Amino acid sequence: MMMMSLNSKQAFSMPHGGSLHVEPKYSALHSTSPGPRLPLRPRPRSSNAGGGGAAAAEEEAGAAAPVAVAADGSGGGGSEAMRRACLPPHRNIFGGLDESLLARAEALAAVDIVSQSKSHHHHPPHHSPFKNGRELLEHLSPGLALGAMAGPDGAVVSTPAHAPHMATMNPMHQAALSMAHAHGLPSHMGCMSDVDADPRDLEAFAERFKQRRIKLGVTQADVGSALANLKIPGVGSLSQSTICRFESLTLSHNNMIALKPILQAWLEEAEKSHREKLTKPELFNGAEKKRKRTSIAAPEKRSLEAYFAIQPRPSSEKIAAIAEKLDLKKNVVRVWFCNQRQKQKRMKYSAGI
DNA sequence: ATGCATGAGCA
DNA sequence: GCTCATGCATA
Numbered sequence: 057m058m059m060m061s062l063n064s065k066q067a068f069s070m071p072h073g074g075s076l077h078v079e080p081k082y083s084a085l086h087s088t089s090p091g092p093r094l095p096l097r098p099r100p101r102s103s104n105a106g107g108g109g110a111a112a113a114e115e116e117a118g119a120a121a122p123v124a125v126a127a128d129g130s131g132g133g134g135s136e137a138m139r140r141a142c143l144p145p146h147r148n149i150f151g152g153l154d155e156s157l158l159a160r161a162e163a164l165a166a167v168d169i170v171s172q173s174k175s176h177h178h179h180p181p182h183h184s185p186f187k188n189g190r191e192l193l194e195h196l197s198p199g200l201a202l203g204a205m206a207g208p209d210g211a212v213v214s215t216p217a218h219a220p221h222m223a224t225m226n227p228m229h230q231a232a233l234s235m236a237h238a239h240g241l242p243s244h245m246g247c248m249s250d251v252d253a254d255p256r257d258l259e260a261f262a263e264r265f266k267q268r269r270i271k272l273g274v275t276q277a278d279v280g281s282a283l284a285n286l287k288i289p290g291v292g293s294l295s296q297s298t299i300c301r302f303e304s305l306t307l308s309h310n311n312m313i314a315l316k317p318i319l320q321a322w323l324e325e326a327e328k329s330h331r332e333k334l335t336k337p338e339l340f341n342g343a344e345k346k347r348k349r350t351s352i353a354a355p356e357k358r359s360l361e362a363y364f365a366i367q368p369r370p371s372s373e374k375i376a377a378i379a380e381k382l383d384l385k386k387n388v389v390r391v392w393f394c395n396q397r398q399k400q401k402r403m404k405y406s407a408g409i
Numbered sequence: 410a411t412g413c414a415t416g417a418g419c420a
Numbered sequence: 421g422c423t424c425a426t427g428c429a430t431a
Contacts, residue, residue, distance in 0.1 A: 295427050300410060311425060349413055349429045372421075390421080391414060398424075399412095 258312045259305060265319055266303040272330055276300045283322055291318055306402060352392065356382045360389070364396050 269279060277296035284293040294315075301307045302315050352360070363370065363378055370378065370393060379386040 297411080297428080298426060301426090304410075306411085307426095308424070314425090347414075347428050351430085352413080369422090388413080392412095394422075394424095395413065397422090401423095 255309065258309075258316060261316055261320070262303050262305055262312070265323060268323055268327065269303075272326055274326065276303070279319070279322060279326075282326070283318060286318075286321055286325060288318065288321065308402070350388055352384065352388070356384060360392055360396070364393065368393065368397055368400065 269276070274282070275296070276299035279299045280294040280296055282293075283291060298307070298315070299319075302312065302319060305312065307315070359382055360378070363374075367374065372390075375389050375393065376386050378384075379389040382389070
C-alpha cells in the first residue's frame with residue numbers, strides 16, 4: 057500500500073510527455089493589466105465569496121467589469137463580475153424548455169444513452185477533513201488595497217495531507233523543503249495586488265517558477281507541502297494539483313494572482329536554503345483517506361456534454377432528469393455541470409479574451 | 410495532468 | 421444551489 061508510485065516525484069520526468077492534452081491556459085489575456093486584480097478579500101474567511109452574484113448575475117453582468125477591488129470583501133464576486141464581463145452574453149434561449157431540452161440533448165447523444173447498461177459505479181459520499189488553503193490568500197494580500205492586514209490570527213491550516221514519500225527523497229529535496237523561515241514574504245509582495253495582476257507577468261512567473269523548481273529538484277507535491285514550512289500566517293500547504301495548475305496556468309486569474317506571492321516566497325527561500333545546503337528533514341504525516349473518484353463512462357459523458365451544450369445551467373429538475381436518464385446520481389450530475397462550467401470559463405479565457 | 414469532489418460564503 | 425479555490429485519486 058505504500059507503492060503509490062509517482063505523485064511526489066514527478067518533478068522532472070513525466071512519463072506522459074506529449075500524450076496529454078493540455079487544457080486551455082489562459083495564455084495572455086489582455087496584455088497589460090486587466091482589472092481584476094484582487095481575489096483576496098479583506099477579512100472574510102476562506103476563498104472568494106464567489107457565490108456572490110454567481111448564478112443570477114452570471115447571466116449578463118456584461119458591463120460591470122471593473123469590480124470592486126478588494127474592498128467589497130467578496131473577491132469572488134468581483135472577479136466573477138469582471139470575468140463575466142468578458143464573456144459572451146450567452147443566454148439561455150432554452151430557458152423555457154424542459155422536455156424539449158432533454159429531448160434535444162437526447163437526440164444529440166441518443167446513441168450513447170441508449171445503452172443504459174453502463175457500468176458505472178457509485179460509492180458512498182466520501183468525505184475528508186480537507187484543509188483550507190484558501191485562507192492563505194487572505195493573509196497574503198498586503199494591506200495595499202485592503203488596509204486590513206491582520207496579524208497571525210489566521211488559522212494556519214496545516215496540512216493533514218498525505219505523507220510525502222520523503223524516504224526516497226534525496227538530499228536535494230530535503231534541503232529545498234526544509235527551509236522554514238518565518239518572515240513576511242518577499243519584498244515584491246509589498247507592491248503587488250495592484251500590479252502583479254498582469255497576465256503576462258503571471259505567465260512569465262509561472263514558467264520561471266517551474267524551471268527553477270525543477271532546477272532545485274523539487275516536485276510539485278514537495279512545493280505544496282513545503283509551503284507550510286514558510287510559516288506565513290494563514291498559509292498552509294497546497295496540493296500537487298494546485299501547484300501543477302499554477303504552473304500550467306490553469307487556475308483562475310484571481311487564483312493565480314493570489315498564489316503568486318506565496319510561491320514566489322517559497323522559491324526564494326528554497327533557493328536560499330539550497331545554497332546553504334541545509335538538510336533537516338521535516339516530515340508531515342498524513343492521514344489515511346481514501347476517496348473514490350467517480351468515473352463517468354464515455355457514453356454518459358458525451359450525453360452530458362450534449363446537454364451542457366444547450367443548457368450549461370440546468371435546473372435542479374433537469375439535472376434530476378438527466379441523472380435518471382443516464383443512471384447517474386443526481387449529485388454526480390450536478391457536480392459535473394459545476395465543474396464543466398469552471399472548465400469552460402477557463403477555456404474562454406485562454407481562448408484569448 | 411486532469412477528472413470528479415468538497416466546502417465556504419453568498420444569493 | 422452556485423461559484424470558486426482546492427484536493428484526492430487516477431489515467
